[in-house]
Amino acid sequence: MIRTVLVANRGEIARRVFRACRLLGLGTVAVYSDADRESPHVRDADRAVAIGPPPARASYLDAERILAAARETGADAIHPGYGFLSENWAFADACRRAGIVFIGPSPEAIRRMGDKTEARRLMAAAGVPVVPGSPETLADVATAERVARDIGYPVLLKAAAGGGGIGMARVDEPAGTAAAFAAARRRAEAAFGRGDLYVEKYLERPRHIEIQVFGDTAGTVLHLHERECSIQRRHQKLVEESPAPNLPPAVKEGLTRAAVAGARAIEYVNAGTLEFLVDAAGGFYFLEMNTRLQVEHPVTEEATGLDLVVEQLRVAAGEPLGWRQEAIVQRRAAIECRVYAEDPAKNFLPSPGTLTRLELPAGEAIRIESGVEAGSAVPVHYDPLLFKLVVSGRTRGEAVARLADALERCVVEGVKTTIPLLRRVVAHAEFVAGRVHTQMVEQGAFND
Amino acid sequence: MTEEIKAHITGVVFQIPTKPGDRVAAGDAVIVLESMKMEIPVEAPRAGAVKEIRVKEGQTVQEGETVAILE
Missing domain, CATH: 3.40.50.20 (Rossmann fold)
Structure with a gap:
């Protein structure tokens, strides 16, 4: 109660x-x-x-x-x-x-999934494919070099306590390993108070696809399908959608099966998300689990018609999940854009200030999740997310057209925002065709 | 010749990796600002010696404010 x-x-x-x-x-x-x-x-x-x-x-x-x-x-x-x-x-x-x-979930589940090397080990044991890499924290540079040679360069060095791309370094060849190791360790220590690193194979142009899972205290674990979140900058998402376009049914089946098995293995309760990288050949690899409600949860809500937050409250009160797996269906195509107070023309430099003007679109199948209003100060102390624009359609094409129109009608003055970039994303032929990968923003696909 | 190093963004001083007298190369971080959960270095525009640091850790600086003097 x-x-x-x-x-x-x-x-x-x-x-x-x-x-x-x-x-x-x-x-x-x-x-x-x-x-x-x-x-x-x-x-x-x-x-x-x-x-x-x-x-x-x-x-x-x-x-x-x-x-x-x-x-x-x-x-x-x-x-x-x-x-x-x-x-x-x-x-x-x-x-x-x-x-x-x-x-949310139990402290034990948060702790086990929060340690990224422990999470990989647990998921691998549950039969969830993981990105080839070091099974545990690297003792030293020599170990990093040996593991990197075994799995093949390029590799990524990552902070065991990390997240959000902090303390992450790409290494292309053996000669660069020592310097990258030292730098990544320093950054991890500064950010998390712990410099432990692990190494992973670097995948070329993978997609980021995640599975929403939900468990209750009676031991039921369900999934609410996938979200495609490949449009990112600095490993932070900008655009998310559900269903994921051009995802082969066999790959999707494998992803949802693995995610539910992984969540069951840790007796997961409440809302959680397992993130995967999916390569061009359809191979998929567990990245990490977010043991909380995701920023992009409205995409799943609009696609399925279900309310994840209401269900979080009910499950936390000890009630069983009110859903059956067969009845959870992606009925619509939904897309979310994150509008951040950042300047895409200056490599996404934060843009704090005061919102002097804010006009947001409204209408059928348009949902705005906003923390600000005209006159709001955008302080330097917190995440620069201003609002999320979520649209849906009977088809993906309808959703994309609605999103393009809604973005045109957003007016934000006083701070720089990601809106100009988002407009270019939704107009881009590859996005319209549903052919996206995680490196598109950094490779300049959406540059002015 | 001295030169003022100005913050290119509003933020809070997160770290000061240099001190007066330090030699820096062009592009070295003289101070590090934190803004909206990101660490953003304020870099030396050219090689030189740090003459003066004008800010303290934890202090809020405005865009365009002088944070250090280079000579």
Whole structure:
């Protein structure tokens, strides 16, 4: 039983969760830093609690402050959103010890999937294909060189504690390994406090395809099909869609089967996503599991007609999943664009400032998930996501046409945004044809 | 000849990898800003010696603000 939900987040995702709470008649509590006093998410909730100064580590990452806010307001559950504390197993554990429901998986599942080498080992043991690479953390440069020679250059060095592309380095030949190893270790230490690295084979022009899974406390694990998320910059997604175009049925079948087997192997509860790289030959390899709600979850909601956040709340309250696998069908084609306060003309340099003008499209099959409004300040302290534009259609072609038109009608002034790039993406012949891969943005396919 | 090194973006000073007297090459990070979860180096426009650092870690700087002096 849950009565009141505190959302330990800000921006569009806090507003999204509050909406689901209202549908179920649950009370809502917002938390906010001093930079977010005037933010829409604060007004959306029944109550709001100030949790500290603007830097995230003094507010949205301060577990003690957030738990205190829950106690003070009588909130009996916390939804972490994405980012911030959402994949922090110690926070999930602290909630449990405080008698507060953490709306997400168990601390154990978060911890095991959060360590990327442990996650690969567990998934491989469950029969999920993984990218060829080191089975565990690399002891030193010599080990890195030996493993890289075995699997063949080019390779990627990655941080074991990492995510979001931080501490990642591509190495093309043996001579470059030592320098890249030292640099990647430094970056990983600075970002995560832990310099452990592992090595993976670098795949040429792979697609990024992920499977949405959902488990309940009775042990049922289902999938909600795939999302294609290949249009990325700096390993961060810009455009996502479901169904994935031109995905052979046999590959899709393999992906969903592997994802469900992987989630079952760790007794996964609540919403999660297994990310895969898919190469041109149809080989697929597990990348990592995100043990939380994804930014791009609305794509799955629009494609299937199901509400993932409502289901998260129900499952967290101990109810069984209200879905049967056979009844979960992609009925529509859905596409999401992320509008970030970044300048695509300057290599996606952040563009903080104040939104002097904001006009958003509306109409049939157009969904906006926004954390901002005209007049909002876009602070330097947080992720630069302004809003998500999600459209759907009976066919992919209809969805693409609707998206192109909706992007034309977005007006954002005061900060630079990714909109000009997104317009070029949806007009690009390869995107229209559904032939995308993860290196297109960096290779300049959508340059002005 | 001295030259002002200016922040090309608004952000918070994340790290200061140099100190007065350090020799830097063109393109070296003199300070590192953090903005919207990204680390963004403010680079030396040319080779020289750092004469002065005008900011502290944790300080917010505006785009165009002088963060260091190069000579």
